[in-house]
Amino acid sequence: MSTTETDLQIQLHQPNKRAGAFSTVVRTYQERLYWHIRKMVLSHDDANDVLQNTFMKAWNGLDGFRGESQISTWLYRIATNETLTFLANKRMRDSNSIDDVEDILLQNLKADTYFNGDEIQLKLQQAILTLPEKQRLVFNMKYFDDITYEEMENILGTSVGALKASYHHAVKKIEKFFSENE
């Protein structure tokens, strides 16, 4: 554990230094967490909302964080839970809609000002949306961020073996999607 990480963890539990340390935590991890969330919810506005919820949950739950894991792992866990909760709520809200959540996410993505991909990149996002949520998480974390399986195990609570199998299946499904949708 680096000195900065240790210092931050200590300061996060000192009442007079807590807010300053948390501000540093936000500045250090906001981008990584934002992209982690954005890849799942796709639209910028939704990612912004989930990121805010993530940090507020972390701030309110500081007393429960006793340094059993690294700050980044702890934050990734909260961000993942918040993202899955957001998607579940969206699914509930849109349960009467003819389109399923994945279709709505894709439509939102196409309309999003902050999506600047070409046709192939849009197709990849479409392919990723065909995966079950947990598999989508695993694929995004491995493919785009190259997070190690061990780190993913700490964040998602799934064994390394299961994560490897999940990623392998995800890649196969995406390639199949491409071959069927040319």
Next chain:
Amino acid sequence: MKTNKNISLDEIGKELPFSVPENYFEQFASQMDKQIGYTPTVKHEIFRPWMYMVAAVFVGVMVVTPVFYTDSNQNNTTKSSDNYESYVLSQVDETVLMDYYVNDEATK
């Protein structure tokens, strides 16, 4: 007609096709500071590093100048007193000079 060429993941690359509004992360961090009631201590950097350097050079010049000034002044004074003495001696007649020394000896 369908082509047989399949798109592979390698061809697409790993670059994310998303962007964020300008200064988004800066603004997000400030917004979070407000939400947790944190006021960052802003360092008012009125003086930039180059200003300190200019000030140091200025002080250096102020300190060193009088030393040179005094030194050269002293040299000038010495030179001018030497010149004055030679000038006076050149203007004085030898007999007058003798009288001066004799009278001076006599008064002692």
